[in-house]
Amino acid sequence: xxxxxxxxxxxxxxxxxxxxxxxxxxxxxxxxxxxxxxxxxxxxxxxxxxxxxxxxxxxxxxxxxxxxxxxxxxxxxxxxxxxxxxxxxxxxxxxxxxxxxxxxxxxxxxxxxxxxxxxxxxxxxxxxxxxxxxxxxxxxxxxxxxxxxxxxxxxxxxxxxxxxxxxxxxxxxxxxxxxxxxxxxxxxxxxxxxxxxxxxxxxxxxxxxxxxxxxxxxxxxxxxxxxxxxxxxxxxxxxxxxxxxxxxxxxxxxxxxxxxxxxxxxxxxxxxxxxxxxxxxxxxxxxxxxxxxxxxxxxx
Amino acid sequence: xxxxxxxxxxxxxxxxxxxxxxxxxxxxxxxxxxxxxxxxxxxxxxxxxxxxxxxxxxxxxxxxxxxxxxxxxxxxxxxxxxxxxxxxxxxxxxxxxxxxxxxxxxxxxxxxxxxxxxxxxxxxxxxxxxxxxxxxxxxxxxxxxxxxxxxxxxxxxxxxxxxxxxxxxxxxxxxxxxxxxxxxxxxxxxxxxxxxxxxxxxxxxxxxxxxxxxxxxxxxxxxxxxxxxxxxxxxxxxxxxxxxxxxxxxx
Amino acid sequence: xxxxxxxxxxxxxxxxxxxxxxxxxxxxxxxxxxxxxxxxxxxxxxxxxxxxxxxxxxxxxxxxxxxxxxxxxxxxxxxxxxxxxxxxxxxxxxxxxxxxxxxxxxxxxxxxxxxxxxxxxxxxxxxxxxxxxxxxxxxxxxxxxxxxxxxxxxxxxxxxxxxxxxxxxxxxxxxxxxxxxxxxxxxxxxxxxxxxxxxxxxxxxxxxxxxxxxxxxxxxxxxxxxxxxxxxxxxxxxxxxxxxxxxxxxxxxxxxxxxxxxxxxxxxxxxxxxxxxxxxxxxxxxxxxxxxxxxxxxxxxxxxxxxxxxxxxxxxxxx
Ligand SMILES: Nc1ncnc2c1ncn2[C@@H]1O[C@H](COP(=O)(O)OP(=O)(O)OP(=O)(O)O)[C@@H](O)[C@H]1O
Ligand SMILES: [Mg+2]
Numbered sequence: 002x003x004x005x006x007x008x009x010x011x012x013x014x015x016x017x018x019x020x021x022x023x024x025x026x027x028x029x030x031x032x033x034x035x036x037x038x039x040x041x042x043x044x045x046x047x048x049x050x051x052x053x054x055x056x057x058x059x060x061x062x063x064x065x066x067x068x069x070x071x072x073x074x075x076x077x078x079x080x081x082x083x084x085x086x087x088x089x090x091x092x093x094x095x096x097x098x099x100x101x102x103x104x105x106x107x108x109x110x111x112x113x114x115x116x117x118x119x120x121x122x123x124x125x126x127x128x129x130x131x132x133x134x135x136x137x138x139x140x141x142x143x144x145x146x147x148x149x150x151x152x153x154x155x156x157x158x159x160x161x162x163x164x165x166x167x168x169x170x171x172x173x174x175x176x177x178x179x180x181x182x183x184x185x186x187x188x189x190x191x192x193x194x195x196x197x198x199x200x201x202x203x204x205x206x207x208x209x210x211x212x213x214x215x216x217x218x219x220x221x222x223x224x225x226x227x228x229x230x231x232x233x234x235x236x237x238x239x240x241x242x243x244x245x246x247x248x249x250x251x252x253x254x255x256x257x258x259x260x261x262x263x264x265x266x267x268x269x270x271x272x273x274x275x276x277x278x279x280x281x282x283x284x285x286x287x288x289x290x291x292x293x294x295x296x297x298x299x300x301x
Numbered sequence: 302x303x304x305x306x307x308x309x310x311x312x313x314x315x316x317x318x319x320x321x322x323x324x325x326x327x328x329x330x331x332x333x334x335x336x337x338x339x340x341x342x343x344x345x346x347x348x349x350x351x352x353x354x355x356x357x358x359x360x361x362x363x364x365x366x367x368x369x370x371x372x373x374x375x376x377x378x379x380x381x382x383x384x385x386x387x388x389x390x391x392x393x394x395x396x397x398x399x400x401x402x403x404x405x406x407x408x409x410x411x412x413x414x415x416x417x418x419x420x421x422x423x424x425x426x427x428x429x430x431x432x433x434x435x436x437x438x439x440x441x442x443x444x445x446x447x448x449x450x451x452x453x454x455x456x457x458x459x460x461x462x463x464x465x466x467x468x469x470x471x472x473x474x475x476x477x478x479x480x481x482x483x484x485x486x487x488x489x490x491x492x493x494x495x496x497x498x499x500x501x502x503x504x505x506x507x508x509x510x511x512x513x514x515x516x517x518x519x520x521x522x523x524x525x526x527x528x529x530x531x532x533x534x535x536x537x538x539x540x541x542x543x544x545x546x547x548x549x550x551x552x
Numbered sequence: 553x554x555x556x557x558x559x560x561x562x563x564x565x566x567x568x569x570x571x572x573x574x575x576x577x578x579x580x581x582x583x584x585x586x587x588x589x590x591x592x593x594x595x596x597x598x599x600x601x602x603x604x605x606x607x608x609x610x611x612x613x614x615x616x617x618x619x620x621x622x623x624x625x626x627x628x629x630x631x632x633x634x635x636x637x638x639x640x641x642x643x644x645x646x647x648x649x650x651x652x653x654x655x656x657x658x659x660x661x662x663x664x665x666x667x668x669x670x671x672x673x674x675x676x677x678x679x680x681x682x683x684x685x686x687x688x689x690x691x692x693x694x695x696x697x698x699x700x701x702x703x704x705x706x707x708x709x710x711x712x713x714x715x716x717x718x719x720x721x722x723x724x725x726x727x728x729x730x731x732x733x734x735x736x737x738x739x740x741x742x743x744x745x746x747x748x749x750x751x752x753x754x755x756x757x758x759x760x761x762x763x764x765x766x767x768x769x770x771x772x773x774x775x776x777x778x779x780x781x782x783x784x785x786x787x788x789x790x791x792x793x794x795x796x797x798x799x800x801x802x803x804x805x806x807x808x809x810x811x812x813x814x815x816x817x818x819x820x821x822x823x824x825x826x827x828x829x830x831x832x833x834x835x836x837x838x839x840x841x842x843x844x845x846x847x848x849x850x851x852x853x854x855x856x857x858x859x860x861x862x863x864x865x866x867x868x869x870x871x
Contacts, residue, residue, distance in 0.1 A: 038659045096844055101739070102658040103604035107799055108843050110606070110792065114836030121829060230788045234670060237663045245659070274674035278667035285664060286652050301348075301357065301389055301743060355747070381749040393747070395740040402733060409730035410748040418731040418758065467748060 008146050010263045016152045018259025019159035020218050025236035026163055026251045027210025033246030034183055034203040037094060040109040042211050043233030044116035045085050047226070049212030050219040051124050053077030054131045061133060070134045071154070078216035079209065085116075086205030094204065095197070117229045128223035135220040151221065158217050162210060167248055169206070179203060238281035244294025253292060307369065308333045308471050308503050314353055314363035316527075323349040324360065325527035333470075336494070337505045338518030338535065340548050346527040347507040348390055351473045355387050356380045368470065386469035390476050390507075392460035394448040400459060401444040404431040407466035431466070437496050438462045453480040454489060461493065465502070472497065474506040478513060486510065490517050511539050511548060523548065563807065564717070571709055580704035581817045583777055586712045588797065589813035591770035593723055594763030596798045596809045600727075601759060602739025603657060607665030608794045610649070610672050611642045611764040613786030615771015617676070620689035620781040631694045631701055635715060635772050642768020643761055650760040654753040669786050676783035688782030691775050703777040712773055719766060720806055726762065727806075735759050789832075796835050799842055802849030811850045 028042045056077040057070050065073065089112060097108050138150035170176040182189045182199050190196055239258050243250020258277055265276040272279075290296050309331040316324040323346045331337055341347050352358040354365055356377045364373045372380055395403045405422050408431055409415045435441050438458045443451055451459060457477060464472060477493060478486045494517055497504050508514050514521050515535045523531040523538060525547045531538045538544055567586075571579045595608050615638040622628045622637070649668050656664055676683045683689070694701040694708070701708050726732050734755045737745055742752045775781050784790060793816070801812025823834045842849055 093840070101602060103599060103602060104843060106604050106659065106662050107795065107839065111836040111839035111843065114792070114832040115840065118830050118833035118836070234663065234666055238667065241660070241663065271678040275671045278671045281667050282652065282664065285660065289655060299743065301352065301393065378746045378749055378751055381747055387747060393741050393744040395737045395744065397740055398737065406730060406733055406737065407748055410750045415730045415734060415748065415750045416754065418726050418729045421728045422730045422733050463744065
């Protein structure tokens with residue numbers, strides 16, 4: 002393999018990894034706190050992409066200076082996160098805490114179906130393009146390889162969000178409350194912690210992660226309906242590799258999946274999609290709790 | 302092969318959870334037909350001992366021999382098939398099933414028929430046997446009710462009945478009378494001991510109440526911090542003030 | 553799980569007789585409902601063990617492509633042999649995938665199944681020189697011992713009905729057996745099962761294989777009904793629809809899955825007529841409603857109607 006191709010693979014891999022991490026970290030965070038795998042995560046990602054694209058196009062047409070578009074992307078994502086997060090948690094999830102796992106999965110799956118179609122009804126089925134933020138940053142070249150600078154922005158946003166979450170959990174009062182709720186819900190209730198509020202906040206953080214992921218990937222793709230489910234499987238793969246509920250695990254999982262996907266695309270294009278699932282199956286076949294996950298034993 | 306009277310033998314059985322010594326060099330022998338009580342304060346390692354013997358936990362050190370066979374490291378399923386059954390401190394029942402159905406499942410498993418996917422569970426002979434078992438445990442009235450409707454004492458009894466239906470050679474019971482009111486304790490134990498003696502099952506039972514052990518155990522093991530600190534006739538052992546202090550001291 | 557002979561005879565009579573009075577589009581829809589029912593039975597079986605799969609289309613597609621490749625490579629399209637072949641390929645696929653799957657529960661079971669089905673989807677899509685890619689493979693009309701067997705006709709319908717009937721019997725026996733009860737027990741208490749000397753993994757594995765076989769049979773019948781096999785047969789949305797039907801029908805009782813499948817096909821037909829762009833929304837909305845307000849699905853509604861009706865009847869005879 003020549004060095005040029007290798008460089009491209011690494012850049013591509015980091016690019017994917019950044020996007021994957023941004024989405025997956027929310028999925029794993031929500032699971033860590035609520036013990037629910039939110040299948041509708043993929044749809045929130047889609048909504049984030051649509052909202053950001055639509056809003057940016059709207060404002061650019063109104064004469065918004067292009068360099069402010071990054072701010073608009075973020076705003077669009079936050080709007081979606083703040084709408085979907087609390088409403089899904091309060092209206093639906095709240096009623097099924099403590100239900101069987103399959104009921105919880107089915108509920109979030111049904112939300113995915115609804116939101117996935119809602120996007121089509123709101124924004125139509127025609128793909129939307131909005132690449133100003135992407136082209137605005139231009140390109141750079143190393144050793145004869147030309148690569149878009151936008152990748153750095155993605156990595157930056159992704160890493161910042163990850164650091165922000167870790168700080169939130171380990172460095173703030175909110176984080177202490179979250180940890181206490183995770184460790185023992187009942188005691189937390191007894192101590193007067195508003196567990197409901199913590200759940201809403203945690204779920205909203207998850208929704209924000211998905212929406213921001215969608216918003217910042219949007220300028221690099223054509224935003225079209227129907228990928229919500231794929232996104233959630235992909236981020237589940239990432240999360241499962243790292244260990245469900247584990248923030249560092251999500252980072253490692255994203256790197257593995259991102260690089261593997263880049264390798265596959267450039268070397269065996271047919272396996273582009275399959276490779277993600279193959280890695281997940283392989284990891285889980287040998288380490289069911291994921292790379293960083295701990296085995297949960299039941300005491301009898 | 303000579304039939305060995307030794308049904309259980311542990312050698313230097315050791316299990317730690319971090320700093321906690323849940324089992325510390327336990328060497329015990331139990332003969333066929335014995336009725337052995339285990340006492341000890343909370344957290345002294347009684348349940349851990351049962352978990353080790355039945356393969357739910359793997360010892361860090363030491364060996365377990367059941368009926369002369371080394372079973373160290375074997376999973377609960379295999380050990381159960383060798384004829385060792387147990388009941389649980391917190392009853393392990395099938396939440397959504399009826400009482401009769403759960404006993405039928407134990408009987409089916411015991412007859413090697415548990416894996417059948419063609420013969421019905423409700424075979425007439427099996428049904429009769431299940432009803433008979435329930436009768437012996439005083440649970441007939443609940444046969445057709447969901448297990449979730451049983452009162453606490455009934456749950457403990459069913460938990461034991463499910464293990465008993467496996468026709469074990471050795472039965473381990475983890476606090477058979479916990480959750481049973483003080484007035485009912487002796488009645489429950491009377492029922493259990495009668496059923497078990499009739500069927501010649503070697504029994505080890507964990508019990509908090511020293512009076513119960515005194516009355517029903519032929520022999521008692523006293524646990525403290527994972528160790529067996531006394532082993533002998535209840536009358537002798539439980540008279541020892543040191544023993545009384547360790548057992549009662551930290552309850 | 554007592555077989556209610558009266559209900560069984562009524563349902564059989566309805567399924568045998570009603571189509572005779574119906575236009576061919578209804579016969580077509582009922583055929584679809586029947587083969588969908590077969591696949592859904594597999595999903596519902598696993599759900600009884602508390603395990604949800606988002607990837608049952610893996611086996612469905614194994615069945616459809618069994619027909620696809622048989623037609624493409626050998627020009628062979630006889631249903632008499634291909635239906636058992638579909639069962640076999642489904643079983644084999646499940647026996648392989650199940651080796652891994654039997655170790656997982658809950659979220660992992662659901663998502664790993666999804667992953668496996670998506671691997672198949674990706675392969676069917678990308679290796680187009682073998683699979684025909686997005687276009688899939690056209691399989692034309694089935695034959696039965698050489699006679700053509702056209703979809704939407706009575707012979708095809710009754711063949712499907714006979715197969716569905718046989719499968720229902722097998723599944724009924726399975727559910728009434730110790731293994732079927734152990735399956736239900738998995739959702740309740742795995743520790744007690746292991747301490748009965750039974751292997752939880754073994755129970756899941758065997759159920760999984762059975763479910764896979766059902767998916768394969770369903771796929772074969774689907775391929776001949778539609779006349780075409782495509783990668784979407786393995787897509788997550790197909791799996792999602794199976795899950796939807798299982799939920800709609802309710803997991804208790806085989807009849808629930810049948811009611812779910814019939815209802816589903818009619819909902820689909822009318823929904824695509826009146827809300828062509830909101831199919832997922834319709835499914836999702838109904839699902840949400842069932843989970844939040846009617847967790848037992850159609851089966852529970854039916855049972856509560858029956859009990860209300862019979863208590864009324866009793867009241868009037870005694871009164
Ligand atoms: N799975 C486990 N992980 C960590 N520590 C454990 C585990 N199981 C038991 N322990 C610890 O080991 C010690 C012995 O526990 P064990 O359950 O055997 O006590 P016990 O004698 O049965 O007590 P009790 O009378 O309360 O039932 C306790 O300190 C307990 O906290
Ligand atoms: Mg104990």
